Amino acid sequence: MITVSNAVRVYKRGKTEVRALSLESLVVPTGQFLSVMGASGSGKSTLLNLLGALDVPTSGTITIEGREISRLPDDELSAFRRDRLGFIFQFFNLLPTLTAVENVILPALLSGKSRSDMEPKAHALLEQVGLKGRDTHRPDELSGGEMQRVAVARALLTEPALLLADEPTGNLDSKTGAEVLKLIRDATRARNLTVVMVTHDPKAAEVGDRIVRLADGKVVGDELTRSAAA
């Protein structure tokens, strides 16, 4: 479960202060697939950064799985990201010099696990995301959809509690995008994984269980999707 209360994030731009996010309360139960929507500058990326322990709030608290992450020192934040979180980015962010399977096991290597231990699992994950036989390809030999699948596999490798996705379909055509979304939904549902996805695309948002709309850093809408309501 994720609990956000009174979280405020203020950025300083020169002498002016920009209040990027000001969230009174947001609770995401375990296993829920939450889509966050909003225009540019609405605060959705800020929210994602805070949930992803990539940034800390100026004030307020964020609790994930009972752990208050808003005041953790940098090392513990890193460890938390490594062990408890999975990321999927709009631009895939695969390391160009690594093969698909190497990209997938990278987080495990960062946790100090041995490569040979993790490789079978990585191969299995790549097979699950539909990339059987592409394990040794480098990013420049993969299509956008394939790269995003590698990213999904990478995010799942460490068996995280929370998966964060930042416009995962933003750089994909609609058909590929839909496939990737379905993959994310199916994979997380099977693992009872909480997902927070930021997106522009109303169709993509509908894939989840719940949609939160942000504007000017505040929640302006919170509803269950049709599929969840049904």
Place this chain on the structure above:
Amino acid sequence: MLQLLRLVSLRHLSLSPLRTVLTIMGVAVGVATLIGIAAINRAVMGAFRSTIDTIAGKADLSISAGQAGFPEDVLEKVSKLPGVQHAAGSITVVAPVKGTPGERLYVMGVDLLDDGFFRNYEGADRDVGHMSDDLEFLNSTDRMLVSERFAASHGLKAGGTFQLVTPTGTQDFIVHGLLKETGPIKAFGGLVGVMYIGSAQVAFTRERMLDRIDVGVDPKVGTDAVKEALQAALGVQYEVARPDRRGQSTETMVRSFQLGLNLGSSVALLVGVFLVYNTVAIGVVQRRREIGVLRALGATKRRIRALFALEAVVLGALGSLLGIPLGTLLAKGTVSAVSDSISSIYVQVNATSVTFTPFEMIVGVALGIGGSLFAALRPAFVASQVQPVEALRKDMASGAANVSSFATIVGALLIAGVWPATRIPAPIENFPVGGYLAMFFILMGTTLLSPLVLRVLQRVYQRPGELALGVPGRLAADNFARAPARTAVPVSALAIGVAMTVCIAGFVGSFQKSSEKWIDQSVPADLFVTSSSKVAGVQNVPLKPEFGDPIEQMPEVAAVDRLRIYQHDLLGLRIFIVSLNPDIYNLHGKPEVREGRLPTHEMRQQGYVTISENLSRRRNLHPESTFEMDTPTGRRSYKVSGVITDYTSDQGTVFMDRKIFVAQFNDDRVDNFEIYLKDPKTTEQVRDRINAQWKDEYDLFVLSNQELRQEAYALVDNAFSVTYAMEFLAVILALLGVINTLLAAVLDRTREIGLLRAVGAARKHIVRLFAGEAALIGLTGGVIGSLSGYVLGYIVTKVVGVEATGWDFAYIFPLKLAVQMLLAATACAIIAGLYPARRASRLDVVEALAYE
């Protein structure tokens, strides 16, 4: 961690092979220079030491009394002293080999019967044991046992003849037998000859004189007791010392020369380390996003730091390993040059082979790796500060390193510390710590301040850039300071190379200018006659004074002054005593008197002497100061009358009346016959006549005043040639850095290049853009280098040089060379920039635009 290193870093290194190879080469050359010079220094000192040690053999004590030696009846006195078990006298002569210029044979005159007690001679073709009663060997003055090495190099066999230059001219010697290269025959690089002492004394006109007595001590009495007894019996003019104590003043003397070489080699390593910094810093900038991803995936700051540090360690390790064979080559190639330099200035050594100790290799590798690690500290820290959020940014931040105010403050503090540093007194002689520290402050200070300087220069460059190259020129000026902290690296590396070159040239040039003035005023003779070496001092063979008699009789000759230039220990320095005839000299020479006055005839009789400026400074001697000097006729007291400018020796010089010198030092030989002509127009005529009559017989060199001057210059130039070469190398290394930086800039700006091409820039414009930037890097490096070179040269001349030599001469900035270096740095930087420039111009426009 290692997995991560292999997976992430090493792959990056292998994907930009050119940059990686350039960096590794940089470290390799730095390490090679460092261990090469260390090995050369050790080889030269080792050759000197081993000659002393192998010659000393099993002797417990050895007795000597300066260059002139002492009467052989001292041996009898020594043998009779209680506690002396055994004593053997000998002479040693380093004789030029006729027909092979520069080659010298180390001739030992010994009594084989006595000498066998201390040293083992092993015959190659016959038993040496009975040589002591081989009458043919004992009775002829031209029979010599020579080392196999010498025999082989001249194709000699027993019975063969060869020629050596002696004080009485060239003489034939007969090979009596060959000696294996063991024991004392290993001395002087194995170029050794052994004669019966009586024969050697005659052949080299050292009749009834000895250079050394080796003493075996009765263990029951003890070495210390015998040493004391000998000293008391012989007097202070004799040096009674354990063999391992001998030659120490020589080692001190050579130290400053070697320190200079070490300094030069550390500059090469410093520039190599800069390259590592350059490469790692570029890697951090280019891989910002990747670092962001790693951070987002949970890599800690420490882990990122460690990753980049390890990367530098890998580069450093590879470079260091490559540096060892390279250093071996370098050392083998230059050892003889260094050995020759030391031989012509200080003491005759014959170092031809270099070996590397494991210690040196370990130190070399450790410095290479440690230096690389040190270089990576800052970029690694910068990398660890990359925020994970950056991985999510849609516009990839270029993350251009900016001018850091911390670096600027530290740089300013270092520059402010230069002057105080020069005031630090030297803790030991010949080791001016303060001066070196000040030089380090200047190099580091300018390096840290250079990003700021780049910022300022960007504005300066814009207009001229545009005028010279059009829009690309303007853009080049902008790009030049776009990432000042990064561009500052090749600029600083180049600046260090240029600065050191300008600095050494400034010192050498100032010295040459002063010595030119000195020769003009103080060395007025028209012709200089020496045997076996162009310049009198260390390497020439002193001749009998009578050699000058027939020259004196020539109608064109007004006078011949007979100079002895005698190396002698005084107050811990190995000075020169120059003895001449003041009645002749004072008619022509006008030495620059700095303090006091030149002594009159009466004063000279009372023990007044003139000393050189550097001896005055080094030992705080001024007019009316007194000092004591051990002579072969006992310890004597001298008084300073005047202090004059003199550049004969960096250790110091004492000038004496020849008559007094001969009486006090028992030595009437002559190193330099200085000829004054009635009419200078007859110079060539007289020279031709002297050459025709004696050149061959005495292996003569007859130099005109102008030629002597050139020889003096050449001597100085040679002494600094290896240092020059190292600074040149440093400049080359720095140019590798220019290539590195521009290659990275091409990658960074791929998209921008595409854009420029899309809006109509032609390939040549792109080439101009990058070549222009390279030119600005070169020009700036040259300017900063010349300016800091100016200050460095001043410090070397006025602080380091004064401490190491005692000479304080006017500093003249080598403006011409500085301008040349500036132009060369710019030109070379353009050449270095052409490859990256061409690469940029060939990018496909569409691909470049889509480049992410």
